[in-house]
Amino acid sequence: MTDATLRRRRAVTPGQWIGRALVAIVLLSFIAFFIVPIIWLILAPTKSNNQLLLEGPFSFGSIDQLVANWNELFAFGSGVFATWIGNSVFYSVTALIITLIVSVPAGYALALIEFKGRRLLLVTTLIVMLIPNTALVLPIFLELSAVRLIGSPLAVILPFSFFPFGVYLTYIYFSTAISRDLLNAARIDGAGELRVFGKIAMPLATPVIALVGFFSFVASWNNYFLPFLVVGGQKIPVQVGLSNLLANVPAFNPTTASSIVIQLPTLALATLLSVAPILIIFLFAQRFLVEGMTAGGTKE
DSSP states (O other), rough: EEEHHHHHHOOOOHHHHHHHHHHHHHHHHHHHHHHHHHHHHHHHGSHHHHHHHHTTTTTTHHHHHHHHHHHHHHHHHTEEEEEHHHHHHHHHHHHHHHHHHHHHHHHHHHHHOTTTTTTHHHHHHHHHSSOOOHHHHHHHHHHHTTTTTTTSSSHHHHHHHHHHHHHHHHHHHHHTSSHHHHHHHHHHHOOHHHHIIIIIHHHHTTHHHHHHHHHHHOOOOOOOHHHHOOOGGGGGGHHHHHHHHHOOOTTOOOOOSSSOOOOOOHHHHHHHHHHHHHHHHHHHHHHHHHOOOOOOGGGO
């Protein structure tokens, strides 16, 4: 192959330049749309309200002002923000534990054990998984009201623990990533089904357990509508608490009659703190999450 032929192959046509330019424009647009607001949100708590409104949007305020906004946030309602964070942790972690206790054995049974009604149960799980969560709020509220759980922490924890997506993920994992021959060999050696599940399947399922746990925690932590309806007062989680803070920000509610006024930088700090646990968990668990998402990609 001559040098002239190589140069012709390497030459970029005008159409290719246009395609690359369009791709670059789309990527830059997405970066501007998603990254720019995050940068603004991170810098906002370092400023006073006047600085936020009058200075450059991407200028840094000061550490002293960040500390002042922190103190203002945790002084609101005699420290109720810390209570909201604690409620969210309690609801999400408890629901996570219940979800794993239910979802992992259920996915294992649906994938590897033949029993009557198995196909119907799997189809029902898929159908429920496709129903939007908001469509289930009313029937869940009526059920909780019938058993007199409205206002109780269980009114939040039990619906959060209902996680059909976790059952489906574990079903897919056990169906594709676990060797049936390995499980059958353990059964031939005299291991019972519970021992096969606990000693062989569970250790091999660490990636999908981490994945289900992460999705369950995120869904529970970010849920606003259901806790807003079923609990109140000191029992609300932080996502509902943010709406209470928002009601005390004059920029969003000029008619607020509260004796404590929350400024925009303090609200931005509260927003950052409300998403920090999810970010921290993701950073520490990302290796397991990637393994969980790719483990079922090939069959044995």
